Amino acid sequence: MRQEQGTPDGELRYRKVAAELREAIIAGEYAAGTKLPPEGTLAERYGVSRGTVRHALAVLRSDGLVTSRRGTRRTVLGGPRAQSFSELLSFTNWARSIGETPGGRVDSVVRRPAEPFEAGQLGLADGAEVHLVLRVRTLSGEPVMVERSLYPARIGELVAELPPDTVSHTEALVAHGVLFTDADHTIDLAWADADDVRLLDCPPGQVLLRERRRTTDPEGAPVEWSEDRYLPGTIAFTVHNSVAASTLGRHHSPRGGKG
Amino acid sequence: MRQEQGTPDGELRYRKVAAELREAIIAGEYAAGTKLPPEGTLAERYGVSRGTVRHALAVLRSDGLVTSRRGTRRTVLGGPRAQSFSELLSFTNWARSIGETPGGRVDSVVRRPAEPFEAGQLGLADGAEVHLVLRVRTLSGEPVMVERSLYPARIGELVAELPPDTVSHTEALVAHGVLFTDADHTIDLAWADADDVRLLDCPPGQVLLRERRRTTDPEGAPVEWSEDRYLPGTIAFTVHNSVAASTLGRHHSPRGGKG
Protein backbone atom coordinates (compact mmCIF):
# COMPACT_ATOMS: atom_id res chain seq x y z
CA MET A 1 0.00 0.00 0.00
CA ARG A 2 1.10 3.52 -0.76
CA GLN A 3 1.83 5.82 2.18
CA GLU A 4 4.13 8.44 0.96
CA GLN A 5 4.52 9.99 4.36
CA GLY A 6 3.50 13.50 3.67
CA THR A 7 1.97 15.25 0.72
CA PRO A 8 3.81 15.55 -2.58
CA ASP A 9 4.95 19.07 -1.72
CA GLY A 10 6.72 17.85 1.37
CA GLU A 11 4.17 18.91 3.98
CA LEU A 12 3.40 16.53 6.78
CA ARG A 13 -0.17 15.35 6.56
CA TYR A 14 -1.21 15.90 10.15
CA ARG A 15 0.18 19.41 10.07
CA LYS A 16 -1.66 20.16 6.89
CA VAL A 17 -4.93 18.91 8.34
CA ALA A 18 -4.30 20.88 11.54
CA ALA A 19 -3.53 24.02 9.57
CA GLU A 20 -6.65 23.74 7.44
CA LEU A 21 -8.87 23.12 10.41
CA ARG A 22 -7.28 26.01 12.27
CA GLU A 23 -7.93 28.36 9.39
CA ALA A 24 -11.48 27.14 9.05
CA ILE A 25 -12.08 27.84 12.73
CA ILE A 26 -10.51 31.28 12.61
CA ALA A 27 -12.44 32.08 9.44
CA GLY A 28 -15.61 31.29 11.31
CA GLU A 29 -16.46 28.22 9.26
CA TYR A 30 -16.70 26.40 12.55
CA ALA A 31 -18.04 28.94 15.00
CA ALA A 32 -17.17 28.87 18.70
CA GLY A 33 -19.52 26.60 20.55
CA THR A 34 -20.43 24.49 17.55
CA LYS A 35 -19.40 20.92 16.91
CA LEU A 36 -16.68 19.68 14.62
CA PRO A 37 -17.45 16.87 12.17
CA PRO A 38 -16.61 13.36 13.38
CA GLU A 39 -13.08 12.07 13.00
CA GLY A 40 -14.15 9.60 10.35
CA THR A 41 -15.70 12.29 8.19
CA LEU A 42 -12.60 14.46 8.45
CA ALA A 43 -10.41 11.50 7.59
CA GLU A 44 -12.40 10.88 4.44
CA ARG A 45 -12.50 14.55 3.51
CA TYR A 46 -8.74 14.99 3.81
CA GLY A 47 -7.90 11.58 2.43
CA VAL A 48 -5.97 10.44 5.49
CA SER A 49 -6.42 7.81 8.15
CA ARG A 50 -8.27 8.41 11.35
CA GLY A 51 -5.00 8.27 13.27
CA THR A 52 -3.64 11.20 11.31
CA VAL A 53 -6.80 13.21 11.93
CA ARG A 54 -6.46 12.50 15.63
CA HIS A 55 -2.86 13.68 15.55
CA ALA A 56 -3.96 16.93 13.94
CA LEU A 57 -6.77 17.40 16.44
CA ALA A 58 -4.38 16.80 19.32
CA VAL A 59 -2.39 19.77 18.09
CA LEU A 60 -5.45 22.00 18.02
CA ARG A 61 -6.46 20.74 21.41
CA SER A 62 -3.14 21.58 22.99
CA ASP A 63 -3.49 25.06 21.50
CA GLY A 64 -6.84 25.43 23.20
CA LEU A 65 -8.84 25.68 19.98
CA VAL A 66 -11.05 22.64 20.56
CA THR A 67 -12.03 20.35 23.38
CA SER A 68 -12.96 16.72 23.22
CA ARG A 69 -15.00 14.33 25.24
CA ARG A 70 -15.86 10.72 24.70
CA GLY A 71 -19.31 10.17 23.33
CA THR A 72 -19.84 13.51 21.61
CA ARG A 73 -18.23 15.43 18.80
CA ARG A 74 -15.47 17.86 19.53
CA THR A 75 -16.53 21.35 20.50
CA VAL A 76 -14.94 24.44 19.00
CA LEU A 77 -13.64 26.84 21.65
CA GLY A 78 -13.15 30.50 20.91
CA GLY A 79 -10.01 31.95 19.46
CA PRO A 80 -7.82 31.59 22.56
CA ARG A 81 -4.23 31.52 21.60
CA ALA A 82 -1.59 30.44 24.03
CA GLN A 83 1.85 31.74 23.28
CA SER A 84 3.80 29.43 21.07
CA PHE A 85 7.11 27.99 22.14
CA SER A 86 9.09 30.47 20.10
CA GLU A 87 7.09 33.41 21.42
CA LEU A 88 7.81 32.36 24.97
CA LEU A 89 11.42 31.69 24.12
CA SER A 90 12.42 34.99 22.66
CA PHE A 91 11.49 38.60 23.24
CA THR A 92 12.04 39.27 19.56
CA ASN A 93 9.60 36.63 18.38
CA TRP A 94 7.03 37.74 20.90
CA ALA A 95 7.32 41.38 19.90
CA ARG A 96 6.89 40.52 16.25
CA SER A 97 3.89 38.35 16.96
CA ILE A 98 2.08 41.33 18.44
CA GLY A 99 3.09 43.58 15.57
CA GLU A 100 5.64 45.57 17.55
CA THR A 101 9.18 46.48 16.58
CA PRO A 102 11.68 44.88 18.95
CA GLY A 103 15.03 46.42 19.72
CA GLY A 104 17.85 46.01 22.15
CA ARG A 105 21.05 47.59 23.42
CA VAL A 106 23.80 45.65 25.10
CA ASP A 107 24.82 47.34 28.32
CA SER A 108 27.61 45.00 29.36
CA VAL A 109 29.19 41.64 28.62
CA VAL A 110 31.09 39.92 31.37
CA ARG A 111 33.14 36.76 31.18
CA ARG A 112 33.81 35.24 34.57
CA PRO A 113 33.67 32.08 36.67
CA ALA A 114 30.18 30.89 37.51
CA GLU A 115 28.81 31.40 40.98
CA PRO A 116 27.37 28.29 42.63
CA PHE A 117 23.74 29.16 41.77
CA GLU A 118 24.64 29.91 38.18
CA ALA A 119 26.69 26.78 37.80
CA GLY A 120 23.74 24.80 39.06
CA GLN A 121 21.35 26.38 36.62
CA LEU A 122 23.65 25.71 33.70
CA GLY A 123 24.73 22.28 34.85
CA LEU A 124 28.37 23.31 35.09
CA ALA A 125 31.07 22.79 37.67
CA ASP A 126 31.55 25.57 40.19
CA GLY A 127 33.83 28.19 38.72
CA ALA A 128 33.37 27.12 35.11
CA GLU A 129 33.47 30.05 32.74
CA VAL A 130 30.17 31.72 31.86
CA HIS A 131 29.20 34.74 29.79
CA LEU A 132 26.78 37.23 31.30
CA VAL A 133 25.02 39.65 28.97
CA LEU A 134 23.04 42.61 30.31
CA ARG A 135 20.70 44.16 27.78
CA VAL A 136 17.83 46.61 27.75
CA ARG A 137 15.04 45.61 25.37
CA THR A 138 12.74 48.05 23.63
CA LEU A 139 9.42 48.15 21.82
CA SER A 140 9.33 50.92 19.21
CA GLY A 141 12.36 52.40 20.90
CA GLU A 142 10.82 52.53 24.38
CA PRO A 143 12.65 50.57 27.09
CA VAL A 144 10.35 47.92 28.54
CA MET A 145 12.57 45.16 29.86
CA VAL A 146 16.00 44.42 31.28
CA GLU A 147 17.46 41.07 30.34
CA ARG A 148 20.23 39.23 32.15
CA SER A 149 21.31 36.25 30.10
CA LEU A 150 23.83 33.68 31.21
CA TYR A 151 25.53 31.32 28.77
CA PRO A 152 27.96 28.46 29.16
CA ALA A 153 31.31 29.18 27.53
CA ARG A 154 30.69 27.24 24.34
CA ILE A 155 27.53 29.28 23.67
CA GLY A 156 28.82 32.53 25.10
CA GLU A 157 31.67 32.56 22.63
CA LEU A 158 29.16 32.57 19.81
CA VAL A 159 27.20 35.39 21.42
CA ALA A 160 30.35 37.44 21.94
CA GLU A 161 31.08 37.33 18.24
CA LEU A 162 27.68 38.61 17.17
CA PRO A 163 27.48 42.07 15.59
CA PRO A 164 26.60 44.67 18.24
CA ASP A 165 23.32 45.52 16.50
CA THR A 166 22.01 41.96 16.52
CA VAL A 167 18.39 42.20 17.61
CA SER A 168 17.78 38.56 18.38
CA HIS A 169 20.58 36.65 20.03
CA THR A 170 18.34 33.60 20.15
CA GLU A 171 17.73 33.57 16.41
CA ALA A 172 21.43 34.06 15.79
CA LEU A 173 22.25 31.08 17.97
CA VAL A 174 19.68 28.95 16.19
CA ALA A 175 21.31 29.94 12.92
CA HIS A 176 24.60 28.70 14.37
CA GLY A 177 23.03 25.32 14.99
CA VAL A 178 22.21 25.70 18.67
CA LEU A 179 19.00 23.82 19.43
CA PHE A 180 16.39 25.14 21.86
CA THR A 181 13.73 22.55 22.61
CA ASP A 182 12.63 22.83 26.23
CA ALA A 183 12.26 25.72 28.63
CA ASP A 184 11.21 26.15 32.24
CA HIS A 185 9.80 29.54 33.17
CA THR A 186 9.14 31.06 36.56
CA ILE A 187 7.02 34.20 36.73
CA ASP A 188 6.80 36.40 39.80
CA LEU A 189 7.60 39.91 41.03
CA ALA A 190 10.90 41.60 41.70
CA TRP A 191 12.04 45.03 42.88
CA ALA A 192 14.12 47.24 40.61
CA ASP A 193 17.80 47.35 41.44
CA ALA A 194 20.30 50.01 40.38
CA ASP A 195 20.73 48.55 36.88
CA ASP A 196 16.99 48.33 36.36
CA VAL A 197 16.50 51.93 37.49
CA ARG A 198 19.21 53.15 35.17
CA LEU A 199 18.16 51.18 32.10
CA LEU A 200 14.39 51.42 32.46
CA ASP A 201 14.34 54.95 33.85
CA CYS A 202 12.02 53.94 36.68
CA PRO A 203 11.91 54.87 40.40
CA PRO A 204 14.08 52.90 42.81
CA GLY A 205 12.18 49.99 44.32
CA GLN A 206 9.71 49.86 41.46
CA VAL A 207 7.95 46.50 41.34
CA LEU A 208 8.62 44.68 38.08
CA LEU A 209 7.22 41.55 36.48
CA ARG A 210 10.01 38.99 36.47
CA GLU A 211 10.43 35.98 34.25
CA ARG A 212 13.27 33.57 34.87
CA ARG A 213 13.93 31.00 32.21
CA ARG A 214 16.16 28.00 31.79
CA THR A 215 16.42 26.59 28.29
CA THR A 216 17.87 23.25 27.26
CA ASP A 217 18.68 21.41 24.05
CA PRO A 218 17.38 17.98 23.09
CA GLU A 219 20.11 16.34 25.15
CA GLY A 220 18.97 18.16 28.25
CA ALA A 221 22.08 20.32 28.25
CA PRO A 222 21.33 23.88 29.42
CA VAL A 223 22.02 26.45 26.72
CA GLU A 224 20.79 29.61 28.43
CA TRP A 225 19.60 30.96 31.72
CA SER A 226 17.91 34.32 31.72
CA GLU A 227 16.20 36.70 34.10
CA ASP A 228 13.96 39.29 32.43
CA ARG A 229 12.30 42.17 34.28
CA TYR A 230 9.41 44.00 32.65
CA LEU A 231 7.94 47.38 33.47
CA PRO A 232 4.33 47.20 34.70
CA GLY A 233 1.78 47.30 31.94
CA THR A 234 4.09 46.20 29.17
CA ILE A 235 3.50 42.47 29.06
CA ALA A 236 1.09 39.73 30.06
CA PHE A 237 1.78 36.03 29.93
CA THR A 238 -0.97 33.78 28.67
CA VAL A 239 -1.21 30.04 29.02
CA HIS A 240 -3.84 27.50 28.17
CA ASN A 241 -4.14 24.22 29.96
CA SER A 242 -6.63 21.40 30.03
CA VAL A 243 -7.25 18.18 31.87
CA ALA A 244 -6.34 16.10 28.89
CA ALA A 245 -3.22 17.97 27.94
CA SER A 246 -1.33 17.33 31.14
CA THR A 247 -2.87 14.11 32.33
CA LEU A 248 -0.45 11.86 34.09
CA GLY A 249 -0.77 8.82 36.29
CA ARG A 250 -2.81 10.80 38.73
CA HIS A 251 -5.92 8.77 39.20
CA HIS A 252 -8.21 9.90 41.92
CA SER A 253 -9.99 6.84 43.11
CA PRO A 254 -13.69 6.30 43.69
CA ARG A 255 -15.99 8.91 45.07
CA GLY A 256 -14.35 10.25 48.16
CA GLY A 257 -15.24 13.76 47.08
CA LYS A 258 -14.89 16.37 49.76
CA GLY A 259 -16.05 19.98 49.86
CA MET B 1 -5.85 -10.93 18.74
CA ARG B 2 -5.98 -9.92 22.38
CA GLN B 3 -6.51 -6.27 23.18
CA GLU B 4 -8.43 -5.96 26.34
CA GLN B 5 -8.05 -2.22 26.44
CA GLY B 6 -6.41 -1.75 29.73
CA THR B 7 -4.93 -4.06 32.27
CA PRO B 8 -7.07 -6.52 34.22
CA ASP B 9 -7.28 -4.15 37.17
CA GLY B 10 -8.82 -1.46 35.04
CA GLU B 11 -5.77 0.74 34.50
CA LEU B 12 -5.17 2.17 31.09
CA ARG B 13 -2.03 0.73 29.61
CA TYR B 14 -0.38 3.92 28.44
CA ARG B 15 -0.94 5.50 31.85
CA LYS B 16 0.54 2.51 33.56
CA VAL B 17 3.61 2.62 31.37
CA ALA B 18 3.91 6.38 31.89
CA ALA B 19 3.58 5.99 35.65
CA GLU B 20 6.21 3.26 35.83
CA LEU B 21 8.65 5.20 33.71
CA ARG B 22 8.01 8.32 35.78
CA GLU B 23 8.75 6.46 38.98
CA ALA B 24 11.84 4.92 37.51
CA ILE B 25 13.12 8.35 36.53
CA ILE B 26 12.35 9.88 39.92
CA ALA B 27 13.93 6.90 41.66
CA GLY B 28 17.10 7.59 39.72
CA GLU B 29 16.95 4.40 37.68
CA TYR B 30 17.24 6.62 34.65
CA ALA B 31 19.43 9.51 35.71
CA ALA B 32 19.10 12.99 34.24
CA GLY B 33 21.16 13.29 31.09
CA THR B 34 21.13 9.58 30.30
CA LYS B 35 19.25 7.88 27.52
CA LEU B 36 16.02 5.94 27.74
CA PRO B 37 15.79 2.50 26.12
CA PRO B 38 14.39 2.43 22.57
CA GLU B 39 10.64 2.37 22.10
CA GLY B 40 10.71 -1.18 20.83
CA THR B 41 12.51 -2.43 23.92
CA LEU B 42 10.05 -0.70 26.20
CA ALA B 43 7.14 -2.10 24.22
CA GLU B 44 8.48 -5.59 24.69
CA ARG B 45 9.26 -5.07 28.34
CA TYR B 46 5.77 -3.81 29.18
CA GLY B 47 4.02 -6.15 26.81
CA VAL B 48 2.32 -3.41 24.80
CA SER B 49 2.58 -2.12 21.27
CA ARG B 50 4.93 0.57 20.19
CA GLY B 51 2.02 2.96 19.74
CA THR B 52 1.08 2.63 23.40
CA VAL B 53 4.66 3.23 24.47
CA ARG B 54 4.72 6.37 22.34
CA HIS B 55 1.51 7.55 23.95
CA ALA B 56 3.05 7.11 27.39
CA LEU B 57 6.23 8.88 26.36
CA ALA B 58 4.20 11.78 24.95
CA VAL B 59 2.77 12.28 28.42
CA LEU B 60 6.22 12.36 29.99
CA ARG B 61 7.40 14.69 27.30
CA SER B 62 4.63 17.18 27.84
CA ASP B 63 5.53 17.16 31.52
CA GLY B 64 9.09 18.03 30.70
CA LEU B 65 10.57 14.80 31.99
CA VAL B 66 12.13 13.65 28.73
CA THR B 67 12.96 15.08 25.35
CA SER B 68 13.00 13.36 22.03
CA ARG B 69 14.71 13.80 18.75
CA ARG B 70 14.69 11.75 15.61
CA GLY B 71 17.73 9.56 15.19
CA THR B 72 18.71 9.18 18.83
CA ARG B 73 17.19 7.74 21.95
CA ARG B 74 15.16 9.93 24.26
CA THR B 75 17.09 11.89 26.85
CA VAL B 76 16.03 12.07 30.48
CA LEU B 77 15.71 15.68 31.56
CA GLY B 78 15.17 15.49 35.28
CA GLY B 79 12.89 15.38 38.23
CA PRO B 80 9.18 16.03 38.37
CA ARG B 81 8.07 19.51 37.49
CA ALA B 82 4.62 19.73 35.98
CA GLN B 83 1.66 20.27 38.19
CA SER B 84 -1.72 18.77 37.71
CA PHE B 85 -4.61 20.61 36.18
CA SER B 86 -6.45 20.72 39.50
CA GLU B 87 -3.55 22.35 41.31
CA LEU B 88 -3.66 25.10 38.79
CA LEU B 89 -7.40 25.43 38.80
CA SER B 90 -7.93 25.97 42.47
CA PHE B 91 -6.10 27.87 45.18
CA THR B 92 -7.11 25.17 47.64
CA ASN B 93 -5.61 22.31 45.68
CA TRP B 94 -2.46 24.28 45.05
CA ALA B 95 -2.03 25.19 48.70
CA ARG B 96 -2.45 21.59 49.77
CA SER B 97 0.05 20.40 47.20
CA ILE B 98 2.74 22.56 48.79
CA GLY B 99 1.81 21.45 52.29
CA GLU B 100 0.17 24.71 53.26
CA THR B 101 -3.18 25.19 54.95
CA PRO B 102 -5.56 27.08 52.69
CA GLY B 103 -8.31 29.27 54.06
CA GLY B 104 -10.76 31.82 52.83
CA ARG B 105 -13.31 34.37 53.96
CA VAL B 106 -16.14 35.56 51.77
CA ASP B 107 -16.29 39.34 51.81
CA SER B 108 -19.30 39.85 49.63
CA VAL B 109 -21.64 38.10 47.24
CA VAL B 110 -23.42 40.18 44.64
CA ARG B 111 -26.09 39.11 42.21
CA ARG B 112 -26.56 41.54 39.35
CA PRO B 113 -26.77 41.94 35.58
CA ALA B 114 -23.51 41.32 33.75
CA GLU B 115 -21.56 44.25 32.39
CA PRO B 116 -20.56 43.98 28.72
CA PHE B 117 -17.03 42.75 29.46
CA GLU B 118 -18.28 40.18 31.93
CA ALA B 119 -21.00 38.96 29.60
CA GLY B 120 -18.38 38.49 26.92
CA GLN B 121 -16.10 36.50 29.22
CA LEU B 122 -18.91 34.20 30.28
CA GLY B 123 -20.51 33.95 26.87
CA LEU B 124 -23.77 35.47 28.08
CA ALA B 125 -26.08 38.11 26.69
CA ASP B 126 -25.57 41.63 27.99
CA GLY B 127 -27.46 42.04 31.21
CA ALA B 128 -27.78 38.33 31.95
CA GLU B 129 -27.60 37.60 35.65
CA VAL B 130 -24.21 36.79 37.16
CA HIS B 131 -22.95 36.10 40.66
CA LEU B 132 -19.85 37.93 41.83
CA VAL B 133 -18.00 36.54 44.85
CA LEU B 134 -15.25 38.54 46.53
CA ARG B 135 -13.02 36.50 48.84
CA VAL B 136 -9.76 36.89 50.64
CA ARG B 137 -7.64 33.76 50.60
CA THR B 138 -5.15 32.79 53.27
CA LEU B 139 -2.20 30.49 53.83
CA SER B 140 -1.91 29.46 57.49
CA GLY B 141 -4.23 32.31 58.31
CA GLU B 142 -2.19 34.99 56.56
CA PRO B 143 -3.99 36.88 53.77
CA VAL B 144 -2.11 36.42 50.50
CA MET B 145 -4.66 36.86 47.74
CA VAL B 146 -7.92 38.55 46.82
CA GLU B 147 -10.17 36.57 44.54
CA ARG B 148 -12.98 37.98 42.41
CA SER B 149 -14.97 35.13 40.91
CA LEU B 150 -17.76 35.57 38.44
CA TYR B 151 -20.28 32.82 37.73
CA PRO B 152 -23.17 32.48 35.33
CA ALA B 153 -26.53 32.20 37.11
CA ARG B 154 -26.82 28.43 36.86
CA ILE B 155 -23.46 27.99 38.60
CA GLY B 156 -23.80 30.97 40.91
CA GLU B 157 -26.91 29.53 42.44
CA LEU B 158 -24.94 26.49 43.51
CA VAL B 159 -22.20 28.68 44.98
CA ALA B 160 -24.72 30.78 46.87
CA GLU B 161 -26.04 27.72 48.63
CA LEU B 162 -22.67 26.56 49.89
CA PRO B 163 -22.00 26.67 53.63
CA PRO B 164 -20.18 29.90 54.52
CA ASP B 165 -17.13 28.01 55.73
CA THR B 166 -16.61 26.12 52.47
CA VAL B 167 -12.89 26.32 51.76
CA SER B 168 -12.96 25.20 48.16
CA HIS B 169 -15.79 26.45 46.01
CA THR B 170 -14.26 24.68 43.04
CA GLU B 171 -14.27 21.28 44.70
CA ALA B 172 -17.84 21.83 45.83
CA LEU B 173 -18.89 22.60 42.28
CA VAL B 174 -17.15 19.51 40.98
CA ALA B 175 -19.02 17.48 43.56
CA HIS B 176 -22.22 18.99 42.16
CA GLY B 177 -21.34 17.67 38.73
CA VAL B 178 -19.89 20.84 37.23
CA LEU B 179 -17.09 19.93 34.83
CA PHE B 180 -13.91 21.98 34.54
CA THR B 181 -11.79 20.87 31.62
CA ASP B 182 -10.07 23.85 30.01
CA ALA B 183 -8.64 27.10 31.33
CA ASP B 184 -7.01 30.16 29.84
CA HIS B 185 -4.75 32.13 32.12
CA THR B 186 -3.35 35.63 31.81
CA ILE B 187 -0.63 36.74 34.20
CA ASP B 188 0.44 40.35 34.66
CA LEU B 189 0.57 43.16 37.21
CA ALA B 190 -2.18 45.23 38.79
CA TRP B 191 -2.38 48.00 41.33
CA ALA B 192 -4.22 47.49 44.60
CA ASP B 193 -7.63 49.10 44.75
CA ALA B 194 -9.62 49.91 47.88
CA ASP B 195 -10.84 46.34 48.34
CA ASP B 196 -7.34 44.94 47.94
CA VAL B 197 -5.94 47.43 50.46
CA ARG B 198 -8.63 46.56 52.97
CA LEU B 199 -8.46 42.78 52.58
CA LEU B 200 -4.72 42.35 52.17
CA ASP B 201 -3.73 45.12 54.55
CA CYS B 202 -1.31 46.61 52.04
CA PRO B 203 -0.50 50.21 51.07
CA PRO B 204 -2.68 51.93 48.46
CA GLY B 205 -1.26 51.53 44.97
CA GLN B 206 0.71 48.43 45.94
CA VAL B 207 1.70 46.44 42.85
CA LEU B 208 0.20 42.94 42.92
CA LEU B 209 0.70 39.84 40.79
CA ARG B 210 -2.54 39.29 38.91
CA GLU B 211 -3.86 36.09 37.39
CA ARG B 212 -7.03 36.19 35.34
CA ARG B 213 -8.56 32.89 34.44
CA ARG B 214 -11.45 31.76 32.30
CA THR B 215 -12.55 28.17 32.77
CA THR B 216 -14.85 26.18 30.50
CA ASP B 217 -16.54 22.80 30.50
CA PRO B 218 -16.15 20.18 27.75
CA GLU B 219 -18.80 21.94 25.68
CA GLY B 220 -16.82 25.14 25.70
CA ALA B 221 -19.38 26.80 27.97
CA PRO B 222 -17.69 29.16 30.45
CA VAL B 223 -18.24 28.08 34.04
CA GLU B 224 -16.11 30.65 35.85
CA TRP B 225 -14.18 33.80 35.31
CA SER B 226 -11.82 34.87 38.05
CA GLU B 227 -9.33 37.59 38.80
CA ASP B 228 -6.86 36.79 41.57
CA ARG B 229 -4.40 39.30 43.01
CA TYR B 230 -1.44 38.07 45.04
CA LEU B 231 0.80 39.99 47.40
CA PRO B 232 4.41 40.24 46.20
CA GLY B 233 6.55 37.35 47.35
CA THR B 234 3.75 34.92 47.98
CA ILE B 235 3.55 33.06 44.71
CA ALA B 236 5.43 32.25 41.54
CA PHE B 237 3.92 30.73 38.46
CA THR B 238 5.91 28.15 36.57
CA VAL B 239 5.58 27.12 32.98
CA HIS B 240 7.29 24.32 31.19
CA ASN B 241 7.09 24.40 27.46
CA SER B 242 8.66 22.52 24.64
CA VAL B 243 8.16 22.34 20.93
CA ALA B 244 5.30 20.00 21.74
CA ALA B 245 3.35 21.36 24.65
CA SER B 246 3.37 23.64 27.62
CA THR B 247 2.27 23.28 31.16
CA LEU B 248 1.63 26.01 33.65
CA GLY B 249 1.98 25.65 37.36
CA ARG B 250 2.35 27.80 40.41
CA HIS B 251 4.83 27.66 43.22
CA HIS B 252 4.98 29.18 46.63
CA SER B 253 7.72 31.60 47.49
CA PRO B 254 8.06 32.64 51.12
CA ARG B 255 7.09 36.22 51.87
CA GLY B 256 9.93 38.64 51.54
CA GLY B 257 12.10 35.97 50.01
CA LYS B 258 14.61 37.05 47.50
CA GLY B 259 15.35 35.45 44.18
Place this chain on the structure above:
DNA sequence: TAGTGGTCTAGACCACGCG
Protein backbone atom coordinates in the same frame (compact mmCIF):
# COMPACT_ATOMS: atom_id res chain seq x y z
C1' DT C 1 -29.38 1.54 20.17
C1' DA C 2 -26.51 4.35 17.18
C1' DG C 3 -22.91 7.56 17.02
C1' DT C 4 -18.55 9.20 18.62
C1' DG C 5 -14.15 9.72 20.68
C1' DG C 6 -10.51 6.91 23.48
C1' DT C 7 -7.49 3.05 23.41
C1' DC C 8 -4.73 -0.50 21.24
C1' DT C 9 -2.54 -3.40 17.80
C1' DA C 10 0.72 -4.86 14.02
C1' DG C 11 2.48 -3.79 10.70
C1' DA C 12 5.16 -0.18 7.10
C1' DC C 13 8.20 3.46 5.33
C1' DC C 14 10.84 7.79 6.12
C1' DA C 15 14.35 11.13 8.08
C1' DC C 16 17.86 11.82 11.00
C1' DG C 17 22.25 10.94 14.01
C1' DC C 18 26.15 8.48 14.52
C1' DG C 19 29.91 5.35 14.01
Place this chain on the structure above:
DNA sequence: GCGTGGTCTAGACCACTAT
Protein backbone atom coordinates in the same frame (compact mmCIF):
# COMPACT_ATOMS: atom_id res chain seq x y z
C1' DG D 1 24.82 1.15 7.20
C1' DC D 2 22.19 0.77 11.06
C1' DG D 3 19.56 2.07 14.92
C1' DT D 4 16.21 5.29 16.35
C1' DG D 5 12.27 8.17 16.67
C1' DG D 6 8.54 10.37 13.48
C1' DT D 7 4.72 9.52 10.47
C1' DC D 8 1.00 6.78 8.59
C1' DT D 9 -2.33 3.07 7.77
C1' DA D 10 -6.36 -0.21 8.50
C1' DG D 11 -8.67 -2.31 11.44
C1' DA D 12 -10.63 -3.56 16.17
C1' DC D 13 -12.93 -3.08 20.65
C1' DC D 14 -14.38 -0.14 24.54
C1' DA D 15 -16.77 3.76 27.17
C1' DC D 16 -19.57 7.24 27.05
C1' DT D 17 -23.48 10.43 25.19
C1' DA D 18 -27.54 11.24 23.26
C1' DT D 19 -31.89 9.73 21.23
